[in-house]
Amino acid sequence: MTRTHLLALDQGTSSSRAIVFDREGRLVAMAQREFAQHYPQPGWVEHEAEEIWQTQLATAREALAKAGLQAQDIASIGITNQRETTVLWDRKTGEPLHRAIVWQDRRTEPFCAELRASSEAADIRARTGLVIDPYFSGTKLRWLLEHIPGARARAEGGELAFGTIDSWLLWRLTGGRVHATDVSNASRTMLFNLGAGDWDDALLARLQVPRSLLPAVHPSCHRFGETDPMLLGAALPIDGVAGDQQAALFGQACFEAGLVKNTYGTGCFMLMHTGAQARASSQGLLGTRAAQVGSQAQFALEGAVFIGGAVVQWLRDGLHAVRSSSEVEALAASVPDTGGVMFVPAFTGLGAPYWDADARGAIVGLTRGSTTAHIARAAVEAIAFQSAALLQAMASEGGPVAELRVDGGASVNNTLMQLQADLTGVPVVRPRVTETTALGAAYLAGLGAGVWSGLPELAAHWQVDRRFEPQMPRSQAAERLAAWEHAVRQARAR
Ligand SMILES: Nc1ncnc2c1ncn2[C@@H]1O[C@H](COP(=O)(O)OP(=O)(O)O)[C@@H](O)[C@H]1O
Numbered sequence: 001m002t003r004t005h006l007l008a009l010d011q012g013t014s015s016s017r018a019i020v021f022d023r024e025g026r027l028v029a030m031a032q033r034e035f036a037q038h039y040p041q042p043g044w045v046e047h048e049a050e051e052i053w054q055t056q057l058a059t060a061r062e063a064l065a066k067a068g069l070q071a072q073d074i075a076s077i078g079i080t081n082q083r084e085t086t087v088l089w090d091r092k093t094g095e096p097l098h099r100a101i102v103w104q105d106r107r108t109e110p111f112c113a114e115l116r117a118s119s120e121a122a123d124i125r126a127r128t129g130l131v132i133d134p135y136f137s138g139t140k141l142r143w144l145l146e147h148i149p150g151a152r153a154r155a156e157g158g159e160l161a162f163g164t165i166d167s168w169l170l171w172r173l174t175g176g177r178v179h180a181t182d183v184s185n186a187s188r189t190m191l192f193n194l195g196a197g198d199w200d201d202a203l204l205a206r207l208q209v210p211r212s213l214l215p216a217v218h219p220s221c222h223r224f225g226e227t228d229p230m231l232l233g234a235a236l237p238i239d240g241v242a243g244d245q246q247a248a249l250f251g252q253a254c255f256e257a258g259l260v261k262n263t264y265g266t267g268c269f270m271l272m273h274t275g276a277q278a279r280a281s282s283q284g285l286l287g288t289r290a291a292q293v294g295s296q297a298q299f300a301l302e303g304a305v306f307i308g309g310a311v312v313q314w315l316r317d318g319l320h321a322v323r324s325s326s327e328v329e330a331l332a333a334s335v336p337d338t339g340g341v342m343f344v345p346a347f348t349g350l351g352a353p354y355w356d357a358d359a360r361g362a363i364v365g366l367t368r369g370s371t372t373a374h375i376a377r378a379a380v381e382a383i384a385f386q387s388a389a390l391l392q393a394m395a396s397e398g399g400p401v402a403e404l405r406v407d408g409g410a411s412v413n414n415t416l417m418q419l420q421a422d423l424t425g426v427p428v429v430r431p432r433v434t435e436t437t438a439l440g441a442a443y444l445a446g447l448g449a450g451v452w453s454g455l456p457e458l459a460a461h462w463q464v465d466r467r468f469e470p471q472m473p474r475s476q477a478a479e480r481l482a483a484w485e486h487a488v489r490q491a492r493a494r
């Protein structure tokens with residue numbers, strides 16, 4: 001038996017993907033399947049948990065076939081996943097009791113508002129590192145227990161299991177033998193004590209969640225179990241589990257305090273490794289667990305830009321200014337600047353460091369000379385401005401940043417990356433492998449299976465595709481950031 005490759009299962013919000021990597025960390029084969037999004041009411045988002053499992057299994061088989069490999073060639077499996085999304089299932093039958101409630105779902109806002117206004121708010125924030133928001137799993141699970149007839153009694157009787165998507169996939173992959181999660185996923189539930197590293201009894205009591213529902217929590221690199229041999233043709237070990245943003249941080253070889261990555265997808269997720277100490281934020285950043293290898297807990301600060309690459313999708317689908325996302329770069333580059341136009345894409349409010357759910361999008365500074373090219377350029381710039389504001393908040397709380405490692409679909413845009421470096425004054429570095437989420441999961445699995453010796457070996461894999469050095473004078477960057485903040489104030493003044 002050769003066991004030369006790693007299989008990463010990357011379960012995202014809009015698709016399930018499986019990627020095979022070799023022991024040099026090179027991508028060998030990939031398969032992807034989209035699945036249905038359900039919007040039963042405004043603000044509600046659901047996924048069919050069974051469909052998530054079926055698409056994930058199908059991509060795993062397809063990726064192996066495309067790579068020309070047998071299950072026996074796989075040293076280990078790593079799982080990475082959309083975080084916070086909540087599944088409740090029957091331990092006996094493995095049947096979900098309800099569709100999964102997706103991280104974007106806002107149905108628990110009334111309860112969150114109550115919690116925020118209560119005397120416990122500061123304590124909840126201190127225990128979890130999170131802001132009180134429907135985003136996280138805890139209030140979603142509470143909603144399921146309240147609204148599914150009989151669920152609470154059955155939960156108290158030990159008949160049911162809760163899990164984020166990693167736990168759900170683990171359960172199905174192991175034929176119902178393993179109910180577990182990793183620290184990075186657990187830290188997104190609002191049920192987990194960030195510092196202590198375990199489910200928190202006070203939080204469980206406040207959210208009325210019986211402990212018997214919860215998975216065991218392990219480091220991200222751990223022998224979680226083995227797959228049912230019927231699924232992929234052999235029993236394969238599962239040695240890595242991490243939430244997708246923490247997996248990307250790991251795949252970017254950000255293993256130490258001060259290293260930062262930003263993923264430019266639909267939204268942008270920025271994480272800064274903060275070492276072995278939990279760090280509180282006064283600017284609305286989240287304290288979270290980074291992927292953990294060994295017994296030492298690892299922490300990160302996190303912030304999100306809600307509308308990142310999505311603003312380019314809006315240019316394409318809403319404004320019909322471009323036919324494809326990739327066209328935006330040429331259109332934006334067809335003008336030397338935005339001609340004074342500023343675009344604040346607060347379509348769904350603004351995330352950290354603003355945290356304004358009521359802000360709405362604004363295009364300001366229009367003149368008779370403004371064209372779609374100016375607006376397109378302003379849209380691309382908005383991605384960089386929002387990320388720059390986030391990085392500023394992070395640096396002020398987590399310490400100086402030597403470089404920003406980037407990935408995600410919009411990181412191919414060189415104009416955007418150069419502006420990011422210019423605005424932040426920090427070099428922006430794009431690695432050769434930008435599938436960093438799946439790579440991070442493969443790294444965790446490979447470390448567990450002994451394919452790699454340790455973090456230094458992985459750090460040596462990380463190779464630069466392109467480095468963008470800041471070129472704009474700092475005074476000019478400061479002026480531009482001030483103009484951005486002015487535009488943000490206009491978007492918020494409604
Ligand atoms: N050249 C480009 N310039 C700016 N944005 C881009 C470019 N190419 C793709 N995008 C944006 O990147 C996003 C897709 O990135 P991806 O990492 O696949 O996102 P996700 O994982 O959130 O689905 C889309 O929002 C798309 O509009």
Ligand SMILES: O=P(O)(O)OC[C@H](O)CO
Pocket residue numbers: 011012013014081082083084103243244245265
């Ligand atoms: O599936 P993605 O890439 O949209 O990531 C979702 C995040 O994990 C949500 O917190």
